[in-house]
Amino acid sequence: MTLSQSILRVALGTGLLLLIPLAAKLFVPGMLWSPGDFLAAGIMLFGAGLTFVLISRMGDNTAYKLAAGVGVAAGLLLLWANLAVGLVGSEDNPANLLYLAVLAVALIGSFVARFRPRGMSNVxxxxxxxxxxxxxxxxFVWKPTGAAVEPNVHLLNVLVANGAFAAIWAVSGWLFRRASAPGSNLNQRLA
Structure with missing residues (x-):
């Protein structure tokens, strides 16, 4: 499949996925998405799909493509959850901006590693x-003050949810490690 065909598929997939909240907005009274919400969702979904297409083309085995998919999904979930409800407290908590460092590590590290499987694993x-x-x-360190203080942040919920998100990044690292292993039975091309 050519690159332009892959991009067209990503665009069509993005449009189809956006039909779900659009239908909900039309038929569910509590669905309060604004046009800006649809735009943000479209940009994130299309961007994630395009990123996957571009990165997965750099590897020639199933493990690499799967690792790329998991890594891109981790980044998409991080952004989506942070914008929707926040990862620590509400989406208005300024501490949530710290999570951009995770994306920076992933993006900058990927370029430094030149998208090679072993380097991507480390990233x-x-x-x-x-x-x-x-x-x-x-x-525990950066305690918001003033209006940003949220006394109802449930520590266990935050730790479990963030632990799950961190585990997704680690799974991607493990899959990239598998993709770099010589003689791996995962070194097969996708059909």
Whole structure:
């Protein structure tokens, strides 16, 4: 499949996915998406799809493509959750901006690693570790003051949810590690 065909598929997939909240907005009274919400969702979905298409073309085995998909999904979920409800407290908590460091580690590290499987593995593990460190800083070091103080942040919920997100980055790292292994039975081309 050519690159332009892949981009067209991503655009069509994005449009189809956006039909779900559009239908909900038309038929569910509590669905309060604004045109800006649809635009943001479209940009994030199309951007994630395009990123996956471009990165997965750099690897020639199933493990690499799967690792790229998991890594891109981790980034998309991080952005979506942070914008929708926030990862620490509400979406208005300024500590949530710290999570941009995870994306920076993943993006900058990927370019430094030149998208090679072994380097990408290290980058995804670094993103997972950054996620954990950012969560600890947001919860225990950087205490918001004034209107940003949220007394109802349930520590266990935040730790479990953020632990799950960090684990997704680690799974991507493990899959990239598998993709770099010589003689791996995962070194098959996708049909």
């Amino acid at each position: 995804m593990f670094a993103a997972s570790l950054t996620y954990i460190v950012v969560t600890a800083i947001a919860l």
